[in-house]
Amino acid sequence: IMDLPTPFIFTLRDVKQKVVRLQSNNLVAETSNSDPEKLSVVPNRFVQGKQYPIILGVQGGSSCLSCGTSAQPKLQLEVSNKQIMELFEDKEQATRFTFHNIPEGSTHRFESAAYPGWFLCTSQKSSEPIHITNRMGETEITEFYFNRILT
Template sequence: MESTVVDPDMEELFNLFLEQESEPWDSREPDTDPTVCIAGNPEDCPRILSEKQPFHFQIRDTSHKSFYLQDNILVATNLQGDNAAVEEKVTVVPNRHLERKRCPLILGVQGGSKGLSCGNDGQPQLQLEDVQLLNLFHQEKEAKCFTFYKTYNGSTHSFEAAAYPGWFLCTSTQVNKPISLTMQLGQSAITDFYFQRK
Protein backbone atom coordinates (compact mmCIF):
# COMPACT_ATOMS: atom_id res chain seq x y z
CA MET A 1 0.00 0.00 0.00
CA GLU A 2 1.72 3.18 -1.16
CA SER A 3 0.93 6.77 -0.37
CA THR A 4 -0.81 8.52 -3.23
CA VAL A 5 -0.82 12.06 -1.81
CA VAL A 6 2.04 14.24 -0.58
CA ASP A 7 1.74 14.91 3.14
CA PRO A 8 3.31 18.33 3.85
CA ASP A 9 3.60 17.66 7.61
CA MET A 10 5.68 14.57 6.90
CA GLU A 11 7.85 16.43 4.39
CA GLU A 12 8.58 19.02 7.06
CA LEU A 13 9.27 16.39 9.73
CA PHE A 14 11.67 14.37 7.60
CA ASN A 15 13.43 17.49 6.33
CA LEU A 16 13.93 18.71 9.89
CA PHE A 17 15.39 15.47 11.17
CA LEU A 18 17.15 14.05 8.12
CA GLU A 19 18.21 16.90 5.84
CA GLN A 20 19.50 19.24 8.53
CA GLU A 21 21.68 16.71 10.32
CA SER A 22 24.12 18.13 12.82
CA GLU A 23 27.80 17.94 12.02
CA PRO A 24 29.55 14.55 12.27
CA TRP A 25 30.56 13.29 15.70
CA ASP A 26 34.26 13.80 15.03
CA SER A 27 33.76 17.54 14.48
CA ARG A 28 31.78 18.12 17.68
CA GLU A 29 33.13 19.44 20.93
CA PRO A 30 35.43 16.95 22.69
CA ASP A 31 33.13 16.65 25.71
CA THR A 32 30.11 15.68 23.61
CA ASP A 33 29.79 11.93 24.10
CA PRO A 34 27.49 10.26 21.53
CA THR A 35 26.78 7.29 23.82
CA VAL A 36 25.37 9.65 26.45
CA CYS A 37 23.06 11.21 23.88
CA ILE A 38 21.87 7.85 22.62
CA ALA A 39 21.34 6.08 25.92
CA GLY A 40 20.54 9.02 28.17
CA ASN A 41 18.12 11.89 28.08
CA PRO A 42 17.85 14.31 25.16
CA GLU A 43 18.73 17.06 27.64
CA ASP A 44 22.25 15.58 27.86
CA CYS A 45 23.00 16.69 24.30
CA PRO A 46 21.27 20.04 23.70
CA ARG A 47 23.62 21.04 20.85
CA ILE A 48 22.45 18.11 18.79
CA LEU A 49 18.75 17.88 19.48
CA SER A 50 17.73 21.39 20.51
CA GLU A 51 16.35 22.25 17.08
CA LYS A 52 14.85 18.79 16.49
CA GLN A 53 11.65 18.28 18.39
CA PRO A 54 8.98 15.63 17.80
CA PHE A 55 5.77 16.60 16.05
CA HIS A 56 2.47 16.07 17.87
CA PHE A 57 -0.77 14.95 16.23
CA GLN A 58 -4.38 14.53 17.19
CA ILE A 59 -5.47 11.08 16.05
CA ARG A 60 -9.05 9.86 15.70
CA ASP A 61 -10.48 6.83 13.98
CA THR A 62 -13.15 7.18 11.32
CA SER A 63 -15.79 6.79 14.05
CA HIS A 64 -14.22 9.87 15.69
CA LYS A 65 -12.96 7.97 18.72
CA SER A 66 -9.95 9.55 20.43
CA PHE A 67 -7.04 7.92 22.23
CA TYR A 68 -6.58 8.15 25.97
CA LEU A 69 -4.67 6.35 28.72
CA GLN A 70 -6.52 4.08 31.13
CA ASP A 71 -4.32 2.26 33.64
CA ASN A 72 -1.33 2.67 31.28
CA ILE A 73 -3.29 1.09 28.41
CA LEU A 74 -4.11 3.15 25.34
CA VAL A 75 -7.83 2.91 24.57
CA ALA A 76 -10.21 4.64 22.16
CA THR A 77 -13.50 6.28 23.01
CA ASN A 78 -15.63 9.30 22.22
CA LEU A 79 -14.42 12.18 24.38
CA GLN A 80 -16.61 15.24 24.86
CA GLY A 81 -16.76 18.27 27.11
CA ASP A 82 -14.50 18.09 30.16
CA ASN A 83 -13.38 14.57 29.17
CA ALA A 84 -11.67 15.97 26.06
CA ALA A 85 -8.78 17.09 28.30
CA VAL A 86 -7.60 13.47 28.71
CA GLU A 87 -7.19 12.93 24.97
CA GLU A 88 -3.71 11.67 24.10
CA LYS A 89 -1.83 13.29 21.26
CA VAL A 90 0.43 11.02 19.23
CA THR A 91 4.08 12.10 19.16
CA VAL A 92 6.21 11.20 16.14
CA VAL A 93 9.81 11.27 14.97
CA PRO A 94 11.07 9.67 11.75
CA ASN A 95 12.96 6.40 11.67
CA ARG A 96 16.06 7.36 9.73
CA HIS A 97 17.17 3.75 9.19
CA LEU A 98 14.16 2.68 7.10
CA GLU A 99 13.08 3.63 3.59
CA ARG A 100 11.96 7.26 3.70
CA LYS A 101 9.42 7.01 0.88
CA ARG A 102 7.38 4.60 3.03
CA CYS A 103 7.14 7.30 5.75
CA PRO A 104 8.50 5.30 8.72
CA LEU A 105 7.40 6.97 11.95
CA ILE A 106 8.36 6.16 15.52
CA LEU A 107 5.12 6.64 17.46
CA GLY A 108 4.58 7.54 21.10
CA VAL A 109 2.33 9.35 23.54
CA GLN A 110 2.80 11.44 26.68
CA GLY A 111 4.91 13.95 24.79
CA GLY A 112 7.25 11.27 23.50
CA SER A 113 8.07 9.65 26.85
CA LYS A 114 6.15 6.45 26.05
CA GLY A 115 6.53 4.54 22.80
CA LEU A 116 3.96 2.40 21.01
CA SER A 117 5.74 -0.93 20.71
CA CYS A 118 4.62 -3.94 18.68
CA GLY A 119 6.83 -6.16 20.82
CA ASN A 120 9.59 -8.43 19.54
CA ASP A 121 8.49 -11.88 20.66
CA GLY A 122 7.36 -13.11 17.25
CA GLN A 123 3.68 -12.33 17.78
CA PRO A 124 2.74 -8.66 17.48
CA GLN A 125 1.13 -7.15 20.54
CA LEU A 126 0.73 -3.41 20.99
CA GLN A 127 2.03 -2.09 24.29
CA LEU A 128 3.39 1.11 25.79
CA GLU A 129 7.00 1.25 26.88
CA ASP A 130 8.83 3.95 28.82
CA VAL A 131 11.27 5.27 26.21
CA GLN A 132 12.26 8.66 24.83
CA LEU A 133 11.38 8.94 21.14
CA LEU A 134 14.32 11.28 20.53
CA ASN A 135 16.65 8.57 21.82
CA LEU A 136 15.06 5.95 19.55
CA PHE A 137 15.81 8.21 16.58
CA HIS A 138 19.47 7.20 17.02
CA GLN A 139 18.88 3.48 17.54
CA GLU A 140 18.37 1.30 14.48
CA LYS A 141 17.54 -2.09 16.01
CA GLU A 142 15.61 -0.84 19.04
CA ALA A 143 13.51 1.63 17.04
CA LYS A 144 12.00 -0.84 14.59
CA CYS A 145 9.38 -2.30 16.95
CA PHE A 146 8.18 1.28 17.66
CA THR A 147 7.99 2.19 13.96
CA PHE A 148 4.94 2.30 11.69
CA TYR A 149 4.80 2.98 7.97
CA LYS A 150 2.20 5.71 7.48
CA THR A 151 0.10 5.72 4.33
CA TYR A 152 -1.91 8.82 3.45
CA ASN A 153 -4.73 8.79 0.92
CA GLY A 154 -5.69 12.44 1.18
CA SER A 155 -8.25 12.21 3.96
CA THR A 156 -7.24 9.34 6.25
CA HIS A 157 -4.05 7.62 7.27
CA SER A 158 -3.15 4.03 8.12
CA PHE A 159 -0.20 2.73 10.12
CA GLU A 160 1.52 -0.58 9.31
CA ALA A 161 3.92 -2.09 11.84
CA ALA A 162 7.45 -2.04 10.39
CA ALA A 163 8.46 -5.10 12.40
CA TYR A 164 5.34 -7.05 11.38
CA PRO A 165 4.38 -6.44 7.73
CA GLY A 166 0.65 -6.72 7.15
CA TRP A 167 -0.28 -5.77 10.72
CA PHE A 168 -1.96 -2.38 11.15
CA LEU A 169 -2.73 -0.11 14.08
CA CYS A 170 -6.46 -0.35 14.79
CA THR A 171 -9.32 0.48 17.09
CA SER A 172 -12.36 -1.60 17.91
CA THR A 173 -15.78 -0.63 16.58
CA GLN A 174 -16.79 -0.56 20.27
CA VAL A 175 -15.85 2.25 22.67
CA ASN A 176 -13.39 1.97 25.56
CA LYS A 177 -11.46 -0.87 23.97
CA PRO A 178 -7.65 -0.99 23.75
CA ILE A 179 -5.80 0.17 20.65
CA SER A 180 -4.34 -2.93 19.02
CA LEU A 181 -3.01 -4.45 15.80
CA THR A 182 -4.87 -6.38 13.12
CA MET A 183 -4.35 -8.08 9.79
CA GLN A 184 -8.08 -7.95 9.03
CA LEU A 185 -8.41 -4.69 7.11
CA GLY A 186 -11.89 -3.23 6.78
CA GLN A 187 -13.56 -5.91 8.87
CA SER A 188 -14.20 -5.85 12.62
CA ALA A 189 -11.45 -3.30 13.33
CA ILE A 190 -10.95 0.29 12.20
CA THR A 191 -7.58 0.90 10.55
CA ASP A 192 -8.15 4.34 9.00
CA PHE A 193 -7.44 7.44 11.06
CA TYR A 194 -7.73 11.19 10.86
CA PHE A 195 -4.29 12.54 11.74
CA GLN A 196 -3.96 16.28 12.32
CA ARG A 197 -0.89 18.13 13.50
CA LYS A 198 -1.26 20.08 16.74
Protein backbone atom coordinates in the same frame (compact mmCIF):
# COMPACT_ATOMS: atom_id res chain seq x y z
CA ILE B 1 20.29 13.61 7.54
CA MET B 2 17.57 15.45 9.28
CA ASP B 3 18.10 17.31 12.55
CA LEU B 4 15.04 17.34 14.80
CA PRO B 5 15.23 19.22 18.11
CA THR B 6 11.86 17.99 19.45
CA PRO B 7 9.12 15.59 18.31
CA PHE B 8 6.19 16.72 16.20
CA ILE B 9 2.86 16.69 18.08
CA PHE B 10 -0.20 14.96 16.57
CA THR B 11 -3.65 13.79 17.63
CA LEU B 12 -5.35 10.60 16.47
CA ARG B 13 -9.06 9.83 15.91
CA ASP B 14 -10.53 6.84 14.16
CA VAL B 15 -13.01 7.35 11.31
CA LYS B 16 -15.90 6.76 13.76
CA GLN B 17 -14.68 9.93 15.54
CA LYS B 18 -13.43 8.09 18.64
CA VAL B 19 -10.52 10.00 20.15
CA VAL B 20 -7.35 8.17 21.16
CA ARG B 21 -6.47 8.92 24.79
CA LEU B 22 -4.12 7.57 27.42
CA GLN B 23 -5.89 5.66 30.17
CA SER B 24 -4.06 3.56 32.78
CA ASN B 25 -0.97 3.20 30.57
CA ASN B 26 -3.07 2.07 27.58
CA LEU B 27 -4.12 4.02 24.54
CA VAL B 28 -7.89 3.67 24.22
CA ALA B 29 -10.32 4.97 21.61
CA GLU B 30 -13.39 6.49 23.18
CA THR B 31 -16.45 8.39 22.13
CA SER B 32 -16.21 11.55 24.19
CA ASN B 33 -15.88 15.28 24.01
CA SER B 34 -12.57 15.15 25.84
CA ASP B 35 -9.32 16.20 24.21
CA PRO B 36 -7.35 13.52 22.37
CA GLU B 37 -3.93 12.51 23.63
CA LYS B 38 -1.04 14.58 22.33
CA LEU B 39 1.21 12.09 20.56
CA SER B 40 4.92 12.74 20.14
CA VAL B 41 5.97 11.72 16.62
CA VAL B 42 9.41 11.41 15.06
CA PRO B 43 10.38 9.88 11.72
CA ASN B 44 12.46 6.71 11.62
CA ARG B 45 15.11 7.72 9.12
CA PHE B 46 16.73 4.26 9.13
CA VAL B 47 13.76 2.27 7.80
CA GLN B 48 13.59 2.07 4.04
CA GLY B 49 10.51 1.24 2.07
CA LYS B 50 7.03 2.41 1.57
CA GLN B 51 5.39 5.53 2.87
CA TYR B 52 6.50 7.40 5.97
CA PRO B 53 8.09 5.43 8.83
CA ILE B 54 7.31 7.06 12.20
CA ILE B 55 7.64 6.39 15.93
CA LEU B 56 4.63 7.26 18.13
CA GLY B 57 5.08 8.25 21.77
CA VAL B 58 3.00 9.54 24.67
CA GLN B 59 3.78 11.51 27.80
CA GLY B 60 6.31 13.63 25.98
CA GLY B 61 7.90 10.56 24.40
CA SER B 62 8.72 8.71 27.64
CA SER B 63 6.54 5.78 26.47
CA CYS B 64 6.38 4.64 22.85
CA LEU B 65 3.99 2.36 20.98
CA SER B 66 5.71 -0.97 20.24
CA CYS B 67 4.77 -4.26 18.61
CA GLY B 68 7.24 -6.16 20.81
CA THR B 69 9.74 -8.76 19.68
CA SER B 70 7.87 -12.09 19.89
CA ALA B 71 6.66 -14.27 17.00
CA GLN B 72 3.23 -12.57 17.02
CA PRO B 73 2.97 -8.80 17.40
CA LYS B 74 1.56 -7.52 20.68
CA LEU B 75 0.80 -3.82 20.74
CA GLN B 76 1.95 -2.16 23.93
CA LEU B 77 3.11 1.13 25.31
CA GLU B 78 6.70 0.40 26.11
CA VAL B 79 8.25 2.46 28.85
CA SER B 80 11.90 2.18 28.03
CA ASN B 81 15.02 3.82 29.25
CA LYS B 82 15.16 5.36 25.80
CA GLN B 83 13.14 8.50 25.20
CA ILE B 84 11.60 9.04 21.78
CA MET B 85 14.43 11.36 20.71
CA GLU B 86 16.96 8.64 21.56
CA LEU B 87 14.99 6.17 19.40
CA PHE B 88 15.16 8.78 16.62
CA GLU B 89 18.96 8.36 16.79
CA ASP B 90 19.09 4.56 17.39
CA LYS B 91 18.91 2.35 14.30
CA GLU B 92 19.06 -0.94 16.24
CA GLN B 93 16.23 -0.32 18.71
CA ALA B 94 13.80 1.71 16.63
CA THR B 95 12.24 -0.92 14.33
CA ARG B 96 9.81 -2.45 16.84
CA PHE B 97 8.52 1.09 17.55
CA THR B 98 8.13 2.02 13.88
CA PHE B 99 4.89 2.25 11.90
CA HIS B 100 4.56 3.11 8.23
CA ASN B 101 2.18 6.08 8.03
CA ILE B 102 0.16 5.38 4.89
CA PRO B 103 -2.02 8.32 3.81
CA GLU B 104 -5.23 7.46 1.96
CA GLY B 105 -7.08 10.65 1.09
CA SER B 106 -7.90 12.42 4.36
CA THR B 107 -7.19 9.34 6.50
CA HIS B 108 -4.11 7.33 7.44
CA ARG B 109 -3.29 3.69 8.15
CA PHE B 110 -0.37 2.66 10.34
CA GLU B 111 1.44 -0.56 9.40
CA SER B 112 4.00 -2.14 11.71
CA ALA B 113 7.51 -2.03 10.24
CA ALA B 114 8.54 -5.10 12.27
CA TYR B 115 5.40 -7.08 11.34
CA PRO B 116 4.38 -6.23 7.74
CA GLY B 117 0.66 -6.65 7.10
CA TRP B 118 -0.29 -5.74 10.70
CA PHE B 119 -2.05 -2.41 11.24
CA LEU B 120 -3.05 -0.25 14.20
CA CYS B 121 -6.77 -0.51 14.79
CA THR B 122 -9.62 0.30 17.13
CA SER B 123 -12.65 -1.69 18.16
CA GLN B 124 -16.17 -0.72 17.10
CA LYS B 125 -16.88 -0.27 20.84
CA SER B 126 -15.88 2.79 22.82
CA SER B 127 -13.20 2.76 25.55
CA GLU B 128 -11.39 -0.30 24.17
CA PRO B 129 -7.58 -0.26 23.87
CA ILE B 130 -6.15 0.29 20.42
CA HIS B 131 -4.57 -2.91 19.15
CA ILE B 132 -3.11 -4.42 16.00
CA THR B 133 -4.71 -6.60 13.32
CA ASN B 134 -3.78 -8.37 10.11
CA ARG B 135 -7.45 -8.73 9.11
CA MET B 136 -8.16 -5.66 7.04
CA GLY B 137 -11.71 -4.65 6.24
CA GLU B 138 -13.37 -6.80 8.89
CA THR B 139 -14.71 -5.43 12.17
CA GLU B 140 -11.69 -3.45 13.36
CA ILE B 141 -11.25 0.16 12.28
CA THR B 142 -7.87 0.76 10.63
CA GLU B 143 -8.41 4.26 9.22
CA PHE B 144 -7.49 7.28 11.33
CA TYR B 145 -7.48 11.05 11.17
CA PHE B 146 -3.91 12.08 12.05
CA ASN B 147 -3.67 15.81 12.72
CA ARG B 148 -0.56 17.78 13.49
CA ILE B 149 -0.76 20.36 16.27
CA LEU B 150 1.41 23.35 15.54
CA THR B 151 3.11 24.48 18.73
